[in-house]
Amino acid sequence: MLYDEKEIVAITEWAQAYLELSPDRILLGSNNIPQSYRAAVAIQVELWPRLRAKLPHWADNRSLYVPSRLTLEQCSGSLAASYKRRFVCEGSKIVDLTGGLGVDFLSFMESASHGLYIEQNEATAAAARHNIPCLLQQGKQAEILTGDFAQYLPMIKEYRPDCIFVDPARRAGAVRRVYAIADCEPDLRPLAHELLPDTNNLVAKLSPMIDVLDTMLSLPYVRELHIVAVRGEVKELLVRMSLHEGEALPIGRVPIHAVNLTNGGQASTLQFTLEEEQCVSVRYADSIETYIYEPHAAVLKAGAFKSVAHRYNLSKLHPNSHIYTSSILESDFPGRTFVVEEIIPFTSSTLKRLCQTVPRASISCRNFPLSPDELRKRSKIADGGDKTLLATTAAGGERLLLLLHKAE
Numbered sequence: 007m008l009y010d011e012k013e014i015v016a017i018t019e020w021a022q023a024y025l026e027l028s029p030d031r032i033l034l035g036s037n038n039i040p041q042s043y044r045a046a047v048a049i050q051v052e053l054w055p056r057l058r059a060k061l062p063h064w065a066d067n068r069s070l071y072v073p074s075r076l077t078l079e080q081c082s083g084s085l086a087a088s089y090k091r092r093f094v095c096e097g098s099k100i101v102d103l104t105g106g107l108g109v110d111f112l113s114f115m116e117s118a119s120h121g122l123y124i125e126q127n128e129a130t131a132a133a134a135r136h137n138i139p140c141l142l143q144q145g146k147q148a149e150i151l152t153g154d155f156a157q158y159l160p161m162i163k164e165y166r167p168d169c170i171f172v173d174p175a176r177r178a179g180a181v182r183r184v185y186a187i188a189d190c191e192p193d194l195r196p197l198a199h200e201l202l203p204d205t206n207n208l209v210a211k212l213s214p215m216i217d218v219l220d221t222m223l224s225l226p227y228v229r230e231l232h233i234v235a236v237r238g239e240v241k242e243l244l245v246r247m248s249l250h251e252g253e254a255l256p257i258g259r260v261p262i263h264a265v266n267l268t269n270g271g272q273a274s275t276l277q278f279t280l281e282e283e284q285c286v287s288v289r290y291a292d293s294i295e296t297y298i299y300e301p302h303a304a305v306l307k308a309g310a311f312k313s314v315a316h317r318y319n320l321s322k323l324h325p326n327s328h329i330y331t332s333s334i335l336e337s338d339f340p341g342r343t344f345v346v347e348e349i350i351p352f353t354s355s356t357l358k359r360l361c362q363t364v365p366r367a368s369i370s371c372r373n374f375p376l377s378p379d380e381l382r383k384r385s386k387i388a389d390g391g392d393k394t395l396l397a398t399t400a401a402g403g404e405r406l407l408l409l410l411h412k413a414e
Contacts, residue, residue: 007045007046007129008128008129008132009046009129009132010132011132011135011136013043014071014132014133014136015069015136016043017043017046017047017050017071018050018068018069018070018071019069020038020039020043020047021047021050021051021054022068022069024037024039024047024051025051025054027051028051029048029049029051029052030048032044032047032048032051033045033048049072049074049075050071050072052075053072053075053078056078057070057072057078060078060081060083060084061081061083061084061109062084063084064084064141067140067141069140070136070137070140070141071133071136071137072107072133073129073130073132073133074129074130077106077107077130077133078107080106080107081106081107081109081110082109082110082113082211082241082242083109083236083241084109085236085267085269085271086234086236086241086242086267087109087110087112087113088113088271089232089234089265089267089273090110090113090114090171090209090211090244091113091114091116091117093114093169093171093207093209093244093246094114094117094118094168094169095117095118095168095169096117097117097118097119098117098118098119098120098167098168098169099118099119099120099121099165099166099167099168099169100114100115100118100120100121100122100167100168100169100170100171101121101122101124101162101165101167101169101170101171101205102114102121102122102123102124102171102172103124103155103170103171103172103173103192104124104125104155104171104172104173104174104175105123105124105125105130105131105134105150106125106130106134106173107130107133107134107137108123108133108134108137108138108141110171110173110211111123111134111138111148111171112138112141112142114169114171115142115143115146115148116143118146118168118169119145119146119147120146120147120148121146121147121148121149122148122149122151122158122161122162122165122167123138123148123149123150123151124151124152124153124155124158125150125151125152126152126153126154126155128152131150131151131152132152134150135150138150155192156192159200159201162201162204163204166204166205167204167205168205168206168207169205169206169207169208169209170201170205170207170208170209171209171210171211172192172194172197172208172209172210172211173210173211174190174191174192174194174210174211174212175190175191185215185216185217185220186216186217186220186224187212187216187220187221187224187225188224190212190213194210194224194225195224195225195226198210198225198226198227198247199226202226202227202247202248202249203249206248206250207246207247207248208246208247208248209244209245209246209247210225210244210245210247211242211243211244212242212243212244212245213242213243214233214240214241214242214243214307216243218231218233218243218262218307218308218309219257219280221243221245222245222257222260222280223257225245225247226247226249226254227247227248227249227251227254228245228246228247228254228255228257228260229246229247229248229251229255229260229261230245230246230260230261230262230263231243231244231245231246231260231261231262231263232244232245232246232262232263232265233262233263233264233265233304233307233308234265234267234304235264235265235266235267235302235303235304235307236266236267237266237267237268237269238266238302238303239303240303240304240307256281257280258279258280258281258284259279259281260279260280261277261278261279262277262278262279262280262308262310263275263276263277264276264277264278264302264304264305264307264308264310264340265304266302266303266304266340266341274302274338274340274341275340276301276304276305276308276310276313276314276317276340278308278310278313278314278317282313282316283309283310283311283312283313286312286313286315286316287312287316288311288312288315288316288322289315289321289322290321290322290323290324290325290401291321291322291323291331291400291401292321292401294323294331294346294349294400294406294408295321295331295332295333295346296331296332296333296334296335296345296346297331297332297333297334297335297336297343297344297345297346297413298329298330298331298343298344298345298346298396298408298410299318299320299329299330299331299332299336299339299341299342299343299344300328300329300330300341300342300343300344300370300372300396301314301328301330301339301340301341302340302341302342304340305340305341306328311328314330314339314340315330318330318332318336318339319332319334319336320332320336322401323398323399323400323401324373324398324399324400324401325401326373326399327372327373327398327399327400328372328373329372329373329396329398331346335413337413342412343412343413344394344396344408344410344411344412344413345410345411345412345413346408346409346410347393347409347410347411348408348409349406349407349408349409350406350407350408350409351404351405351406351407352397352404352405352406352407356407357384357385360385360387360407361385361386361387361388364385364387364393364395364409365387365388365391366387366388366389366390366391366393367387367389367390367391367393367394367395367409368389368390368391368393368394368395369381369382369385369387369389369394369395369397370394370395370396370397371396371397371398372396372397372398373398373399374397374398374399374405375405376397378397381395381397392411392412393409393410393411394409394410394411394412395407395408395409395410396408396410
């Protein structure tokens with residue numbers, strides 16, 4: 007439903023007044039909200055806890071308006087949005103071609119001084135027209151435009167932004183998951199060639215399912231690729247392209263940043279190149295040593311299986327087990343680090359007795375024939391506690407259960 011600014015203000019005021027009521031009572035109960043606005047007010051009340059959790063830096067402003075569940079679901083969270091500010095220089099001009107709820111745009115505007123926000127969905131653009139002035143820093147200038155960004159391309163070229171940002175959607179009619187640039191719209195390949203002459207940087211936010219190699223092969227003048235995880239879950243791929251930094255980089259030399267963001271904005275990062283990953287050698291462990299390492303999700307998505315071992319002088323347990331070991335603690339490893347308490351051969355007899363000595367533990371399986379749920383059911387080990395039982399395969403093919411606790 008499309009509302010004008012006066013109606014949006016009224017909806018947000020009703021939502022604040024009836025915040026303690028359930029959405030169902032707002033829709034069906036006795037209250038002073040006109041029937042035609044009750045659904046919109048109910049959505050605000052329903053989504054407020056989700057907005058507060060996903061965008062805590064917005065939560066102090068109770069007058070914000072969310073047009074639909076989908077806009078909140080699809081927007082970046084606070085940590086991922088803040089990470090993108092690295093692509094924008096202080097006092098610069100930016101353009102967001104696919105503005106959405108405006109989370110990324112407002113993050114860019116913390117550094118930029120001028121910005122163009124473009125959104126083709128009228129209801130979403132109306133929400134941005136209400137929210138952005140509420141959240142924009144004083145002295146910043148933002149223009150909010152409604153429509154397909156293609157109609158504004160002449161204006162964008164004349165604007166000469168320092169950075170253009172685009173967040174392509176899954177191509178209309180596609181029902182499967184998106185794995186390739188060709189599955190997205192707008193099509194970044196011709197768009198990049200059209201926009202790169204008129205900006206210093208073109209930054210694209212892509213689905214975490216997109217293939218890394220396909221991305222770099224498909225797009226021109228890729229300067230860096232960032233795989234961004236938040237608290238262990240890969241959320242997005244970010245590609246920065248630029249025509250103004252000399253010759254195009256060979257694909258193998260494009261810096262890849264595998265990043266995991268945690269609460270407080272701390273980042274655990276591994277930077278490498280595909281050339282490095284191809285060239286370095288990795289040694290396989292003859293035995294399990296004192297420490298076990300499990301890379302975070304962004305490193306695994308990046309495919310830096312050999313690079314991470316080489317960089318931190320680790321031995322790999324098995325070609326298909328992306329688990330590593332060492333006798334010396336590598337405290338800045340990009341992932342989880344454990345201390346080995348016990349190495350248990352995986353047999354039916356040991357599995358039956360295991361719950362007697364390990365009554366509770368988290369269970370993880372890597373390159374192992376059973377899933378964590380199957381292993382838990384067969385071992386009768388309860389969930390919880392401070393131990394981790396890692397089931398994996400060693401270089402010689404032995405199935406092992408590693409009883410671990412987190413390294414300090």
